[in-house]
Amino acid sequence: MAKLLDVKGLRAGYGQTEVLHGLTFELEQGGITTILGANGAGKTTTLRAICGMVRVAGDIVFAGQAIAGKATEDIVRLGVAHVPDGRGTFVQLTTEENVRLGAYVRSDKGQVAADLDRVYHYFPRLKERRMQQAGTLSGGEQQMLAISRALMLSPKLLLLDEPSFGLAPLIVQEIYRILRDINTKEKVSMLLVEQNANIALGIADHAYLLETGNIVMSGTSDVIKNDETIRKSYLGY
Amino acid sequence: MEAFLHQIFSGLAAGGIYASVALALVMIYTATHHINFAQGEMAMFATFIGWALIEWGGLNFWVAFLLTIVIAFCGGFAIERIVLRPLHDKPVLSIIIAFIGLLVIFNALAGWIFGFTIKAFPSPFPTSPPFGNRFLNWHEIGTVGITVVVLLLLFAFFRLTPLGLAMRAAAFNPESARLVGIRVGLMLALGWGLAAAIGSVAGMLVAHVVYLDPNMMAGILLYGFASALLGGIDNPGGAVVGGFIVGVAENVLGAYVIGTELKLSVALVLIIGVLLVKPAGLFGRRIVTRV
Ligand SMILES: Nc1ncnc2c1ncn2[C@@H]1O[C@H](COP(=O)(O)OP(=O)(O)O)[C@@H](O)[C@H]1O
Numbered sequence: 001m002a003k004l005l006d007v008k009g010l011r012a013g014y015g016q017t018e019v020l021h022g023l024t025f026e027l028e029q030g031g032i033t034t035i036l037g038a039n040g041a042g043k044t045t046t047l048r049a050i051c052g053m054v055r056v057a058g059d060i061v062f063a064g065q066a067i068a069g070k071a072t073e074d075i076v077r078l079g080v081a082h083v084p085d086g087r088g089t090f091v092q093l094t095t096e097e098n099v100r101l102g103a104y105v106r107s108d109k110g111q112v113a114a115d116l117d118r119v120y121h122y123f124p125r126l127k128e129r130r131m132q133q134a135g136t137l138s139g140g141e142q143q144m145l146a147i148s149r150a151l152m153l154s155p156k157l158l159l160l161d162e163p164s165f166g167l168a169p170l171i172v173q174e175i176y177r178i179l180r181d182i183n184t185k186e187k188v189s190m191l192l193v194e195q196n197a198n199i200a201l202g203i204a205d206h207a208y209l210l211e212t213g214n215i216v217m218s219g220t221s222d223v224i225k226n227d228e229t230i231r232k233s234y235l236g237y
Numbered sequence: 238m239e240a241f242l243h244q245i246f247s248g249l250a251a252g253g254i255y256a257s258v259a260l261a262l263v264m265i266y267t268a269t270h271h272i273n274f275a276q277g278e279m280a281m282f283a284t285f286i287g288w289a290l291i292e293w294g295g296l297n298f299w300v301a302f303l304l305t306i307v308i309a310f311c312g313g314f315a316i317e318r319i320v321l322r323p324l325h326d327k328p329v330l331s332i333i334i335a336f337i338g339l340l341v342i343f344n345a346l347a348g349w350i351f352g353f354t355i356k357a358f359p360s361p362f363p364t365s366p367p368f369g370n371r372f373l374n375w376h377e378i379g380t381v382g383i384t385v386v387v388l389l390l391l392f393a394f395f396r397l398t399p400l401g402l403a404m405r406a407a408a409f410n411p412e413s414a415r416l417v418g419i420r421v422g423l424m425l426a427l428g429w430g431l432a433a434a435i436g437s438v439a440g441m442l443v444a445h446v447v448y449l450d451p452n453m454m455a456g457i458l459l460y461g462f463a464s465a466l467l468g469g470i471d472n473p474g475g476a477v478v479g480g481f482i483v484g485v486a487e488n489v490l491g492a493y494v495i496g497t498e499l500k501l502s503v504a505l506v507l508i509i510g511v512l513l514v515k516p517a518g519l520f521g522r523r524i525v526t527r528v
């Protein structure tokens with residue numbers, strides 16, 4: 001299968017501190033790849049590096065284009081949508097304004113309207129709360145909102161930063177079920193970072209393990225799931 | 238009674254001016270968390286340009302009025318790009334110094350180009366008493382009308398257009414705004430342009446009343462600031478209401494209670510009072526956030 005994202009020797013950090021020390025990983029067209037790692041391993045930084053939110057060195061090729069060093073706004077225009085750490089809600093705006101903002105760079109008005117319906121179809125709760133100030137939504141609803149906003153870009157690649165974080169198990173299941181739907185029905189590729197290895201390995205086809213800014217293991221999800229060390233330290237059985 | 242009504246109406250006319258200045262301050266504050274001290278001088282300078290277009294260029298008032306708004310918009314946009322953009326990651330103090338620098342430069346430049354003598358600024362409105370009522374005048378009615386229309390247009394722009402929504406998004410949450418592809422820097426510059434444009438409207442309307450000179454906006458900026466604080470410095474609607482409240486209060490108190498000499502102190506007392514008693518202002522935002 002064709003590579004959608006090809007990252008080689010990715011270094012990134014904040015100020016003088018380097019956080020990622022040369023990551024190499026890839027993502028297949030239509031696939032779901034997960035990067036697992038403990039708190040502070042550099043998962044968020046990896047996603048931020050891909051969409052130009054931190055200074056980077058190394059190669060990032062997305063859909064055949066070198067994007068390392070490009071501005072976030074331009075990377076977004078290539079079809080990379082980011083569901084960020086902390087959900088990135090525009091708390092003062094309404095739910096619907098938040099969702100509509102996701103389509104800001106698109107000019108195909110008719111298709112945008114259809115996509116809005118589609119997103120509300122995935123997340124009917126957001127439709128009920130269309131006019132509500134988004135800051136008053138629950139954590140789970142805000143996570144759904146962040147995913148909806150990202151989908152409104154009609155992206156080729158969805159970057160997901162711990163969508164399970166801080167949510168009740170039932171909500172997490174619901175969100176992952178919808179993510180799987182989106183991947184199979186709409187062929188949106190996903191790069192998912194998670195601390196919750198169980199759930200991430202359940203949805204992803206490939207996995208990488210990140211430890212303090214280095215990739216220490218990689219393989220198909222099945223291989224990783226059955227690995228002794230992973231089982232002990234990340235899956236807890 | 239009629240005299241009292243007139244004080245109220247004059248207050249509303251002044252209020253429209255304060256509301257416009259307050260809104261300009263609030264627009265930049267919400268996006269950057271800075272108070273642009275140079276907002277008044279920028280408005281003054283734009284008003285001089287309007288004056289020159291009329292007096293030197295021989296243009297019709299309304300043509301000059303619209304042209305000045307466009308020039309002010311471009312000027313505000315350029316100032317953000319050229320002066321403030323390079324400072325965006327510098328300490329607050331550098332930015333404050335840039336504001337003070339702009340204030341001094343515009344003040345000096347206006348005097349140097351246009352002279353320090355006080356000038357009459359024309360009014361586009363008739364001088365006859367409206368409806369035969371000698372307590373009213375057309376300029377005040379026109380001022381209320383124009384400022385209300387400008388404010389309504391702005392609210393429509395911010396509420397109803399995708400660009401307006403993008404500007405609000407960029408101001409509220411720059412990081413998330415970039416993630417949906419909004420060019421945040423450009424939005425900021427547009428905000429500066431709009432703020433300068435609103436300021437120029439206020440300047441051209443008030444210049445007929447206070448006369449045009451390089452220090453014309455000093456007191457008005459203070460009232461505008463008091464209005465913005467009263468309404469809530471991060472709340473555009475509140476700032477507008479604050480402007481009208483301050484305008485009416487200033488006129489009524491000035492006429493019946495404290496006299497015109499002390500009017501400006503009302504603004505100062507109000508500023509200190511609001512800061513002490515209700516720092517968020519009457520309509521300051523309480524953002525409810527759940528995590
Ligand atoms: N804004 C920042 N400034 C400085 N250091 C940071 C910043 N954000 C994260 N870090 C550091 O980078 C490392 C990786 O963080 P992060 O990518 O957020 O990890 P994860 O998402 O895996 O929990 C941590 O040591 C963290 O302290």
Ligand SMILES: [Mg+2]
Pocket residue numbers: 043044045085162
């Ligand atoms: Mg993280």
